Amino acid sequence: MKVKNNQTVYPGNFSREFEYLTEFLKNSDKNVSDFLDKKTVSVIISGNEIIGSNSLDGVSISKIESSEEDVLHYRLEITDGVVLERPVHICTGDMRSTGVQKITTEIIVGDDSKVSFLSHCSFPKGDGFKHVANMMIKIGENSMVEYLDEHMHSMSGGTSVISDTKASVGKNSQFANTFSLSKTRSGDLEVNMDVEVLEFATANMLSKIKASQNDRVKIHEVLKLKGKNSTGMAKSDIVALDDSNVEVYNEAYGIGENSTGHVDCDEITKGNGVIVSTVPILKIFTDSAELTHEASIGRINKKQLENLLAKGLDEEEATDFIVKGILK
Amino acid sequence: MVEIIEVRNLSVAAEGKKILSSISMEFDAGKIYTILGKNGSGKTTFANCMMGIQGYEIENGGIYLDGLEITNMDVHERAKLGITKFWQDPPNYRGITVKEYLTLDGRIKITGEDLKEVFDIVGMEKTVYENRLLDSNLSGGERKRIELASILILSRDYTVMDEPDSGIDLMSLEVVINALKKLKSRGKTTILITHREEIAMEADFSYLVCDGKIIRKGSGDEVISYYKNNCDTCKHPNTPDSEDVFSAGSGVS
Numbered sequence: 001m002k003v004k005n006n007q008t009v010y011p012g013n014f015s016r017e018f019e020y021l022t023e024f025l026k027n028s029d030k031n032v033s034d035f036l037d038k039k040t041v042s043v044i045i046s047g048n049e050i051i052g053s054n055s056l057d058g059v060s061i062s063k064i065e066s067s068e069e070d071v072l073h074y075r076l077e078i079t080d081g082v083v084l085e086r087p088v089h090i091c092t093g094d095m096r097s098t099g100v101q102k103i104t105t106e107i108i109v110g111d112d113s114k115v116s117f118l119s120h121c122s123f124p125k126g127d128g129f130k131h132v133a134n135m136m137i138k139i140g141e142n143s144m145v146e147y148l149d150e151h152m153h154s155m156s157g158g159t160s161v162i163s164d165t166k167a168s169v170g171k172n173s174q175f176a177n178t179f180s181l182s183k184t185r186s187g188d189l190e191v192n193m194d195v196e197v198l199e200f201a202t203a204n205m206l207s208k209i210k211a212s213q214n215d216r217v218k219i220h221e222v223l224k225l226k227g228k229n230s231t232g233m234a235k236s237d238i239v240a241l242d243d244s245n246v247e248v249y250n251e252a253y254g255i256g257e258n259s260t261g262h263v264d265c266d267e268i269t270k271g272n273g274v275i276v277s278t279v280p281i282l283k284i285f286t287d288s289a290e291l292t293h294e295a296s297i298g299r300i301n302k303k304q305l306e307n308l309l310a311k312g313l314d315e316e317e318a319t320d321f322i323v324k325g326i327l328k
Numbered sequence: 329m330v331e332i333i334e335v336r337n338l339s340v341a342a343e344g345k346k347i348l349s350s351i352s353m354e355f356d357a358g359k360i361y362t363i364l365g366k367n368g369s370g371k372t373t374f375a376n377c378m379m380g381i382q383g384y385e386i387e388n389g390g391i392y393l394d395g396l397e398i399t400n401m402d403v404h405e406r407a408k409l410g411i412t413k414f415w416q417d418p419p420n421y422r423g424i425t426v427k428e429y430l431t432l433d434g435r436i437k438i439t440g441e442d443l444k445e446v447f448d449i450v451g452m453e454k455t456v457y458e459n460r461l462l463d464s465n466l467s468g469g470e471r472k473r474i475e476l477a478s479i480l481i482l483s484r485d486y487t488v489m490d491e492p493d494s495g496i497d498l499m500s501l502e503v504v505i506n507a508l509k510k511l512k513s514r515g516k517t518t519i520l521i522t523h524r525e526e527i528a529m530e531a532d533f534s535y536l537v538c539d540g541k542i543i544r545k546g547s548g549d550e551v552i553s554y555y556k557n558n559c560d561t562c563k564h565p566n567t568p569d570s571e572d573v574f575s576a577g578s579g580v581s
Contacts, residue, residue: 321432
């Protein structure tokens with residue numbers, strides 16, 4: 001089935017997801033009405049269905065039959081030379097407290113294109129709910145792609161998310177990916193990113209995550225610098241509070257001549273029950289490649305905290321203030 | 329409005345070492361006080377104890393705010409009573425803009441006009457700085473000016489400033505002096521730790537500290553004059569010779 005192109009298809013039963021998103025973003029700089037504007041390419045997913053979409057010239061959104069039951073599989077394809085002024089908005093929601101949502105997404109960006117994606121994933125009522133996302137991103141040559149994936153999970157911690165992304169960045173292209181989960185509980189979260197970078201291309205991956213109470217988080221970022229003069233960075237900014245458990249694995253492989261990469265993990269902790277770890281792996285396959293890493297794990301800076309306490313904030317407010325900045 | 333802070337016979341140690349020895353001071357509302365002394369004399373310890381910063385052992389004496397003992401109160405409780413502190417090296421904050429910091433993420437309501445006035449006092453251009461990140465890309469001097477702006481916006485009854493003038497140029501000294509005058513004009517009190525004569529001269533009253541003891545007190549110009557003539561050339565800094573200093577005319581009685 002091909003979702004209609006250049007035409008808005010909103011059956012009208014997506015209101016719950018958008019109501020939640022509107023409420024969630026009301027104090028942000030985002031204008032939710034822009035997401036429904038006809039000038040914005042958008043996909044709205046509820047459960048395992050695309051319940052609304054809008055596309056423009058040069059963009060196609062297709063549903064693909066999946067051999068696996070209860071899996072939504074779709075492709076979003078951007079042809080050569082397309083420059084989108086507004087971010088493509090992908091709204092993925094599921095308002096159930098239990099159940100499983102499985103989504104397979106293929107994003108194909110042609111040559112000489114420039115596009116950004118803004119993805120909101122909302123599972124606010126999860127209490128034994130599981131979301132499994134598999135994404136494949138293929139970027140052609142001389143293109144620029146930015147993907148911001150913002151998650152909102154339930155405050156009970158009962159949402160479980162596995163997000164697997166494989167991306168290929170074509171010659172002379174740029175790719176920036178940010179995964180952000182900082183405003184709600186994480187629940188059980190596993191984020192796997194595997195990016196191959198071809199010649200003269202660049203890829204930057206950033207994860208910004210807050211884990212609290214008994215949340216369990218595992219981040220695994222792999223940067224394969226395959227092309228000559230390819231560059232990349234895998235960075236994780238983590239705030240781990242209370243009794244949370246966070247594991248971060250950042251890997252970089254310098255395969256192409258003169259490839260350069262950097263992996264970086266900052267983990268800020270607060271709470272006697274916190275367990276965090278960071279494991280960098282660097283490996284080069286040519287002596288002209290250069291890889292570096294930085295990692296730090298430590299408590300919230302005492303001086304920053306005391307300075308805010310002296311201005312009248314209490315410890316919880318001061319911590320939130322500092323964490324908000326780190327994860328912004 | 330707090331009328332007076334009294335420090336009564338305060339003795340403080342850190343990691344087993346005595347730093348302040350039975351010091352007594354009074355700070356009335358609406359005045360500028362300076363605390364002078366060589367490096368290592370106990371000035372920063374005093375500032376931290378006034379704010380309730382952890383890491384010190386109060387061996388004796390106490391701090392009283394309008395008669396209410398605050399010696400064992402934590403930083404937040406003291407802040408709620410009207411005391412705040414300017415750190416010698418104010419911390420940076422990743423991802424926080426100058427405006428978010430100054431308004432404590434919107435908790436303090438301030439008009440654009442009033443914010444501009446504060447920026448003007450500290451010698452900064454509002455439009456250039458309000459949306460800049462408060463991170464390590466700012467210089468130490470810029471960071472100190474922003475902290476002065478924060479102190480002016482908070483406008484607490486008592487501000488303890490730990491060397492806001494260190495490492496800044498003469499032009500910036502004027503900025504510090506203007507901020508002090510502004511606070512005083514609002515009836516607020518500043519307790520200022522400084523080495524700078526230009527700023528000490530602005531004080532209504534000064535204390536000179538050596539080896540954790542007050543060895544001189546009096547008007548700003550009197551104490552700075554004594555400090556210049558004696559402490560600058562002292563061969564035994566922070567080990568005062570009791571005959572030399574305690575017998576001085578306007579010294580501790």
